[in-house]
Amino acid sequence: MLRFVAARLALIPPMLLGVSLLVFLVLRLGAGDPALDYLRLSQVPPTDAALADARAMLGLDRPLAVQYLDWLWRALRGDFGLSYATRRPVLPELLGYLPATLELAGTALAVSLALSLPLGAWAAGHRGGWQDRLVRGIAVLGVSLPNFWVAFLLVVVFSVGLGWLPPLGRGTVLHLVMPALAICLMSLSVNARLLRASMLEAAGSRHVLYARLRGLPEGAVMRRHVVRNALVPVVTATGMHVGELLGGALVVETIFAWPGVGRYAVSAIYDRDYPVIQCFTLVMTVVFVLCNLAVDIAYAWLDPRIRLGREAA
């Protein structure tokens, strides 16, 4: 198990290095000129002299490789430069917004798991019945509705109509309900459907039949042989959903005036505030990679071949 975790950890630095190169090169070779955007956001008229000054100040007159290494070296020490728009260090500013986004995406993940697992198991237990059809219906709808539109619908019903939930802002648990629900719908639907399918598959397998034949009580058969095996694909899928949940949070934040990185990043992208865009992309990637590491560990723990050190090829 330890060897497995160490192997996964060793993969992370080269991947992040690759992403940093991608982020740096695409932005530099992309459509815009950072010096021009810097002057625009500083509200300085872009004369030739001002452009040359800005290039020298931002280090854009050096060879690309030198610029990259310099940027990477600073980034490794947490220095992503100053935002062109706010003139404040980018990383502290971004990290100030990040907890709100993580709170939202994390809640959405928890809600997704808390609802999808019982729903999927319920559907599998009543295969072909109305319960099954209901859950499958929810799952089909859940992957088709745009999360930002669901957010609006929830506000119409629960804030405008019933007046139960606050339509904007962050603070209490009540503020979390609507944005988290809107974001988690996709992951919830996929997980419920996946658990249903994999439980039905596991329930029909020979090792479960054997467990029953041995006379194990039904509860133990379900717990040890059906649910545990059926969870494996759900765990894998959840790793992929983390990206989707983070993306959902970025979109939905603008609707609920949620003070997360979403609005900060969107305005930076609109303004072409390069240091913020670079930092945002890398920080979100690190979050994503760490979440996937956690998922891999959970996956290894569920799979005895890995947990006991006999890694499957």
Added chain:
Amino acid sequence: MTPAGAPARSRSVAIAGLLAAGFVLLALLGSLVVPHDPLAVDLAHRFEAPTLAHLLGTDHLGRDILSRLIAGARTTLGSVLVVLALVLALGLSVGGLSGMLGGRIDAVLMRLCDVFLTVPTFVLALFMIGALGTGLVNVVAAIVLSHWAWYARIVRGLVLELKTRDYVLAARIAGAPRLAIFVEHVLPGVVPPLAALATLDIGHMALHVAGLSFLGLGVQPPTPEWGVMINDARAFFWTRPLLVIWPGLAIALAVLAFNRLGDALRDRLDPTLVAGRGL
């Protein structure tokens, strides 16, 4: 599936197929059937309730909502189809090269894919828009660049599996060139599961296009696009929720239809391949 569920299932697939075909027709021929000019501003008739002249009413600039929805089908679905064509082309060429040639080229291409797959898809799309700028063409490019690696990976996996089949080995022994083997013997096995995956992804990508436009980063107003329409209607949402509801319903119906179709295709062609992706 239980036998009892089968007729209902095929009926829902047929409905989804008709709906999807309808949306594609609207995207292609919509300009022939729009009741009004989707860009015509008429401030004297803003926020009109549905009437016979304006079946779904008018928006904050007095534009006919139904006409904008029909024109939006072309923007949203048209851009998704372009995205899909480009992603398939990139995925097939990179994945095909990687799988057929193997060795160092395979290693380099796959590390490149790894880098693209390390960044969350939506964040990568946002980043690409940051680098390329906003607008319809750049949104298409951003979504292609954030999705191609998935396809390259899947194509490579399929190619590697098909390469070991006896008929491919026979063709190699017969001395057929690698390109001919790929086109004649491997490609036919790659296309069906890829078609299922692509159909399933139409909905997913439509949600991305609409989401980016909703954030104001994609298609720019006044171009009629479903996400743009929702963004336009936001300011009036408390008093006129219907303005948000119509375009969202259009997105939901289109995504629902293509998802259902993709599911059906996947079930027929290969139930194991796409399941792991989960989305």
